[in-house]
Amino acid sequence: MTFVDRYPDATRIVKASFIVAFTALGIGGFFGLVQALHRTGTFRGIVSSVQYYDVLTGHGVLLALVFTTFFIVGLYQWGISRSLEREPENMTFTWTWFWVMTVGTVLTATAILGGLVPGSGMSAAVLYTFYPPLQAHPLFYIGAALLVVGSWLTGVDWFISFRRWREEHPDDSIPLQTYMVLFTWLMWYICSIGVALEVVVLLIPWSLGFVTNIDPLLPRTLFWYFGHAVVYFWLLPAYFVWYSILPKLSGGRLFSDSLTRIVFVFFLLLSTPIGFHHQYADPGISLGYKMWAVISTLLILLPSLMTAFTVISSMEHGARQRGGSGYFAWMGALPWNRPAFAGCALAGIMFAAGGFSGMINASLNIDMLVHNTAWIPGHFHLTVGTASALTFMAITYWILPQLTGRTLKFKKLALAQPYTWFVGMTLMSNALHRAGLAGIPRRTAEPEYRSVTYDPPFGTVSEMQWQTALGGTILFISLVFFLVVVIASWRGGQEGPIDDTIPEPLSGAEHTPKILDNMKLWIAIAIVLVLLAYSLPLADMVMDGLFSPGAPPTPV
Numbered sequence: 001m002t003f004v005d006r007y008p009d010a011t012r013i014v015k016a017s018f019i020v021a022f023t024a025l026g027i028g029g030f031f032g033l034v035q036a037l038h039r040t041g042t043f044r045g046i047v048s049s050v051q052y053y054d055v056l057t058g059h060g061v062l063l064a065l066v067f068t069t070f071f072i073v074g075l076y077q078w079g080i081s082r083s084l085e086r087e088p089e090n091m092t093f094t095w096t097w098f099w100v101m102t103v104g105t106v107l108t109a110t111a112i113l114g115g116l117v118p119g120s121g122m123s124a125a126v127l128y129t130f131y132p133p134l135q136a137h138p139l140f141y142i143g144a145a146l147l148v149v150g151s152w153l154t155g156v157d158w159f160i161s162f163r164r165w166r167e168e169h170p171d172d173s174i175p176l177q178t179y180m181v182l183f184t185w186l187m188w189y190i191c192s193i194g195v196a197l198e199v200v201v202l203l204i205p206w207s208l209g210f211v212t213n214i215d216p217l218l219p220r221t222l223f224w225y226f227g228h229a230v231v232y233f234w235l236l237p238a239y240f241v242w243y244s245i246l247p248k249l250s251g252g253r254l255f256s257d258s259l260t261r262i263v264f265v266f267f268l269l270l271s272t273p274i275g276f277h278h279q280y281a282d283p284g285i286s287l288g289y290k291m292w293a294v295i296s297t298l299l300i301l302l303p304s305l306m307t308a309f310t311v312i313s314s315m316e317h318g319a320r321q322r323g324g325s326g327y328f329a330w331m332g333a334l335p336w337n338r339p340a341f342a343g344c345a346l347a348g349i350m351f352a353a354g355g356f357s358g359m360i361n362a363s364l365n366i367d368m369l370v371h372n373t374a375w376i377p378g379h380f381h382l383t384v385g386t387a388s389a390l391t392f393m394a395i396t397y398w399i400l401p402q403l404t405g406r407t408l409k410f411k412k413l414a415l416a417q418p419y420t421w422f423v424g425m426t427l428m429s430n431a432l433h434r435a436g437l438a439g440i441p442r443r444t445a446e447p448e449y450r451s452v453t454y455d456p457p458f459g460t461v462s463e464m465q466w467q468t469a470l471g472g473t474i475l476f477i478s479l480v481f482f483l484v485v486v487i488a489s490w491r492g493g494q495e496g497p498i499d500d501t502i503p504e505p506l507s508g509a510e511h512t513p514k515i516l517d518n519m520k521l522w523i524a525i526a527i528v529l530v531l532l533a534y535s536l537p538l539a540d541m542v543m544d545g546l547f548s549p550g551a552p553p554t555p556v
C-alpha cells in the first residue's frame with residue numbers, strides 16, 4: 001500500500017499539477033538555453049534580438065511562476081493528504097482550483113508566445129516582474145490574476161481539510177508537514193494580496209485602455225511587496241523537503257520538530273515587510289525605509305542559518321547511522337549514489353553560495369555595484385533556479401513511484417541528472433556573477449561587448465561568455481535527463497517495493513511548545529509588521545491619486 005492506493009483522488013490532482021509543472025519546465029528550460037547562447041553571441045540563429053525579450057519573459061514566467069507554483073501545489077497536496085491521512089474533502093472544489101490556475105496559465109502563456117508569432121497582434125514582453133511602464137496584452141494580466149486566485153482556493157481546500165482533521169483530533173499538535181504547508185500559505189495570502197491589487201486595480205484597466213495614466217512607483221511597490229515574499233514561497237517547499245524527507249533519505253531522522261516550526265514562524269513574520277530591498281535604487285522611497293529593509297533582510301538570514309544547522313545535523317545523524325564517523329569523514333557515508341538524496345544535498349550546497357551573494361544584494365551600498373547586472377541572475381539561479389528547482393526535481397524521484405505504484409526507470413540517468421545540473425550551474429552562475437562585477441547588464445540581448453569595454457576584476461569577458469554558454473547547455477542537457485526519467489517512469493516502471501515511510505524526529509512534537517501552533521497569534525503579528533513597513537509609504541503613493549505619476553518621497 002503506497003500513496004496511490006491510499007489516496008487515489010489526491011494522487012490524480014498531484015499528478016495533474018506535476019504535468020503542468022514539468023511542461024512549463026521543459027519549455028522554460030529551452031528558452032534558458034536560447035538566452036545563454038544568444039546573449040553571449042555563441043549562437044543567434046533561433047530568435048531575433050527583438051524576440052529575445054519575449055523569450056526572456058517566457059523563461060521567467062514559465063519557470064519562476066508556473067513551474068514553481070504547480071510543483072508546489074502538487075507537493076503540498078501530497079504532504080497534506082499523507083500527514084492528515086485524508087483525501088481532499090470535495091473533489092469538485094479541488095479540480096476547480098486546479099483548472100482556474102491552469103486556464104490562467106494558458107492565457108498568460110498565449111499572450112507571451114503570441115509575441116513570437118508575427119501577426120498574432122499579441123505581445124507580453126514585460127518580463128516576469130511585469131510592472132509598468134512596460135505593458136502587456138490584457139490576457140497576460142487576466143491569466144496572472146487567475147493563477148493567483150486559483151492558488152488562494154488551493155489554500156482554502158487545505159484549510160478545510162485541516163479543520164476537519166482538527167475536529168477529530170482536538171488536542172494533537174498539527175502534523176509537521178501540514179504545519180509547513182499551512183504556514184507557507186498564510187504567508188502567501190499576506191503577500192499575494194499586493195500583486196493581486198496591482199494587477200486587478202491598476203494593470204488590467206490600464207492594459208484595456210480604461211485609464212491612460214499610470215503611477216510608476218505604486219505598481220512597482222505593490223509588486224515588490226509580493227516580490228520578495230514570493231522567493232520564500234519558492235523556498236519553503238524546498239525546506240519542507242529538506243526538513244521532512246531529506247533526513248530520512250540520509251539514513252536518519254529530523255533533528256528537531258520545534259526548530260522546524262520556529263523557522264516557519266520566522267518566515268511568516270519577516271518575508272513580506274522586507275520587500276523594499278528590491279527598491280534600493282528607486283527614487284520616491286525614503287532612505288529610512290530602505291535602511292529598515294536592510295536590517296530586517298539581514299534578520300531573515302537567521303531562520304536560514306537555523307535551517308542549515310538543523311538539516312546538516314540531521315544528515316550527520318543519518319550518516320552516523322550508516323556507519324560514518326570522524327569530524328568530516330561522515331559525509332562520505334551519505335548515500336551520494338541515490339538521485340533523490342544527491343539532488344537535495346547538492347541543491348543545499350548551492351543554496352549556501354546563493355546566500356552569500358544574497359547578503360551582498362541585501363546591503364544597500366554594495367548592492368549599487370551589482371544592481372541590474374548579470375550578477376542578479378547569477379544569484380537567483382543558485383536560489384530559485386537550484387535550491388528550489390533541483391530539490392523539486394530530486395524529490396520527484398522519490399515521490400513519483402508513490403504516485404504511480406511503480407519503481408523509477410533509468411536510475412543511472414536519474415543519478416547523473418543532479419550532478420550535471422551542479423556542474424552546469426557552477427559554470428553559468430559563476431560566470432554571470434563575475435560578469436556582473438565587470439558591469440555587464442542583465443536582461444539584454446545585446447550586452448554590446450564589442451563597443452563597450454568592460455573591465456573585469458579578473459578573467460576576461462570572452463571566457464565568461466563561453467562559460468555561460470557551456471553552463472547553460474549542460475543545464476539544458478540535465479533537464480532533458482530529468483524529463484526522460486519522469487516520462488519513462490510515469491507509465492513504464494516495474495511493480496516493486498516502494499519506499500514511502502518517514503520516521504519521527506529525534507526531538508518530536510511532544511517537546512514542542514504549544515504556542516508554535518497558535519496560528520492566530522502569528523498571523524496577527526505578521527500583519528502588524530506588514531503595516532509598520534508599508535502603511536505610510538503606500539498611503540503617500542495613493543494620496544496623490546491612484547493613477548497619477550509622481551508621489552513625493554515620505555519624510556522620516
Ligand code: HEM
Pocket residue numbers: 029030032033035036039056057059060061063064067068127128129377381384385386389441442443444445471472473475476479
Ligand atoms: C536550463 C536551465 C537554465 C538556463 C540555461 C537559464 C539561463 C538563464 C539566463 C542566461 C538568464 C539571463 C538572461 C538575461 O538577463 O538576459 C536567465 C534569467 C532568468 N532565469 Fe534562468 N536558466 C535556467 C533555469 C532556470 C530556472 C530553473 C529558473 C527558476 C525556477 C530560472 C529563472 C530565471 C529567471 C526568473 C530569470 C530572469 C528573467 C528576467 O530577467 O526577467 N532559470 N536564465
Ligand SMILES: [Cu+2]
Pocket residue numbers: 227228231277278
Ligand atoms: Cu528579496
